[in-house]
Amino acid sequence: MRLGRAIGLAISLALFSALPVRAQAAPTVVTTIAQIGQPLGEIAGACAHVESLLGEGVDPHLYQPTRADMKRLLAADLVLANGQNLEAGLRRALDALAAQKKVAYLTEALDRTRLLPWSDHHADPHVWMDPQMWRDALTFGVAKVAALAPGCAAPMTARMHGYMNRLDALDRYIAAAIASxxxxxxxxxxxxxxxxxxxxxxxxxxxxxxxxxxxxxxxxxxxxxxxxxxxxxxxxxxxxxxxxxxxxxxxxxxxxxxxxxxxxxxxxxxxxxxxxxxxxxxxxxxxxxxxxxxxxxxxxxxxxxxxxxxxxx
Ligand SMILES: [Zn+2]
CATH class of the missing domain: 3.40.50.1980 (Nitrogenase molybdenum iron protein domain)
Incomplete structure (x- = not known):
């Protein structure tokens, strides 16, 4: 009897300790361009499942979402987009998701004075071309992902610092290459x-x-x-x-x-x-x-x- 109860307790403890892992499955983050999704996926590691809608050779200015894209966007815990109307064809879908507070625009986290002009309403959206600006945009994105995976703050911060150091080294390499x-x-x-x-x-x-x-x-x-x-x-x-x-x-x-x-x-x-x-x-x-x-x-x-x-x- 006592042994049976002990075994029962052991089994329920084992189940209990296994449950939180399942209950706290890694959040799903969907990004528009891979310039957001690939670095964030690297930094998030197992802390989040990060995927990008736009693949190799796809033009974000002209891209129209498919039905499968809409499903992925709706199922996401967080959607990260570039903004400044880069994703012109995705705009209606993103606006609808923004009403559910699921969308964040990376370029909108940057000080407007750092952005180059385009139209009356939008700045030049191609911010990823400057790694020093993109690191700030990515830092904002990492914070959004980290908020969904609070237990992951320490490993994500460590990976982010490693990644940002690499971007600094890349920046120095590019400066020397162009100056040559x-x-x-x-x-x-x-x-x-x-x-x-x-x-x-x-x-x-x-x-x-x-x-x-x-x-x-x-x-x-x-x-x-x-x-x-x-x-x-x-x-x-x-x-x-x-x-x-x-x-x-x-x-x-x-x-x-x-x-x-x-x-x-x-x-x-x-x-x-x-x-x-x-x-x-x-x-x-x-x-x-x-x-x-x-x-x-x-x-x-x-x-x-x-x-x-x-x-x-
Ligand atoms: Zn472009």
């Missing part, structure tokens, strides 16, 4: 204006054909103006982006060739989308490393890669 480009060639020509924060941080002049959002169309006058810049500055390379058509950039190359200036495609940059999940270029650090290293090499600078992954063959 001959001064007159420090001009980045791309299809759309995603690199303004990158240019401001690393003193790189920018010329985009299409404006800040890919929703707008470039005019012939703008293309002719940019061909004139390529020729006058003797620029050797222009760049394509994984999430934007290369049609406009090819028009620039043809225009420059007609004017006697040989311009090549200096490489493909990650502007609004990262590389394949699970690959180095599918991480936020790898995305910026790839961009800086590709730009520096194509414009005549020296760059060995922040990671050995990008070392020259």
């Amino acid at each position: 480009i001959p001064a007159e060639r420090r001009v980045l020509v791309t299809a759309h204006d995603a690199f303004a924060y990158f240019g401001r941080r690393y003193q790189l002049e920018l010329q985009g054909v299409q404006g800040i959002s890919t929703e707008s169309e470039a005019g012939l006058a703008r293309i002719q103006q940019m061909v004139a810049i390529l020729v006058a500055r003797q620029l050797p390379a222009v760049f394509v982006e994984t999430s934007v058509s290369d049609r406009l950039v090819k028009a620039l190359i043809e225009g420059a060739a007609a004017a006697g200036q040989t311009v090549r495609i200096g490489g493909t940059l990650f502007s609004d989308a990262m590389g394949a999940p699970g690959s180095y270029r599918g991480t936020y650090v790898g995305m910026l490393d790839h961009n800086a290293t590709t730009i520096a090499r194509a414009l005549g600078g020296r760059a060995d890669g922040f990671s050995p992954e990008l070392a020259r063959n």
Whole structure:
């Protein structure tokens, strides 16, 4: 009898100690762009299940949510978006979720004076291009995730400090890589204006054909103006982006060739989308490393890669 009760007590204790683990299953966080989700997933570890809606090569300006996306958003404990109307096609869905207080916008946590202008209502949304600004945006996101997993504060804080130190080292690498480009060639020509924060941080002049959002169309006058810049500055390379058509950039190359200036495609940059999940270029650090290293090499600078992954063959 007493033995039976003792066994019963032991079993119920075992069940009781097992229960909280199940009851406190890791919260689910859904982000729009992977530039938010990948670093937060790394920092959260087992403390949260972090997933991103927008995959490799997907343009967030034009993206429309699928029915499956809506299910994932509704089931999430927290939704983290960039804001500043980057996710224009997701806006109605995000507004509806914001009414349930489940959405936080990373760029809205930053002091407005640090943001570059765009329209009357929104700042330039491409903040992830400046790792010093993005670390502050991510810090805000980490705090939101930590609030859902209070038992995880210590390990998440430790991982966050490690990650932020890595971003500081990446920032120093990018500054040195861009500074190695001959001064007159420090001009980045791309299809759309995603690199303004990158240019401001690393003193790189920018010329985009299409404006800040890919929703707008470039005019012939703008293309002719940019061909004139390529020729006058003797620029050797222009760049394509994984999430934007290369049609406009090819028009620039043809225009420059007609004017006697040989311009090549200096490489493909990650502007609004990262590389394949699970690959180095599918991480936020790898995305910026790839961009800086590709730009520096194509414009005549020296760059060995922040990671050995990008070392020259
Ligand atoms: Zn963009």
